[in-house]
Amino acid sequence: MRVYLPATAADLAATTISPRTAHAATPALAAVFPEEDAEGLEVSASLCAADASLMLLAEPGAQHLADRRIVIAADVADAEVREIPATGEVLPGTVEVTSPVEWDAVAALLVDEAEAEADVRAARTGDEDAFEHAADADLLWYDVSERAALAEELSASNR
Incomplete structure (x- = not known):
């Protein structure tokens, strides 16, 4: 199953990605967006994960992390994913990845482009307009082979 894991720059330097709540194109998400094809559902799941990444950046102790x-x-194997029922704050398509x-x-x-940093920084402190602006920004695609260079870039940009 393809999952979209919300992350921060610190995750890029980790040896594995820790178990966490993520998002996926599940049947529950498809039921909410019956007009969407598989690709559209994947995009929706990735956007939910991007919003969740911003929430990770808003947590206490995260202020030293890059504003992206x-x-x-x-x-991941289906056996390593547990769907979380959509209720209240839990969106359809929310899953728990149970293994690293x-x-x-x-x-x-x-990853956000550098131009999004101001909006992300403001959204981290609760600015709703900035959150909406950040949510409208496109994320750039990187191959996993670029992880080390990206981690270094984000570390350097936050010094």
């Missing part, structure tokens, strides 16, 4: 949303697209994800399972890294 990061989504890790990975293919190895980097060789990663299909792509999706």
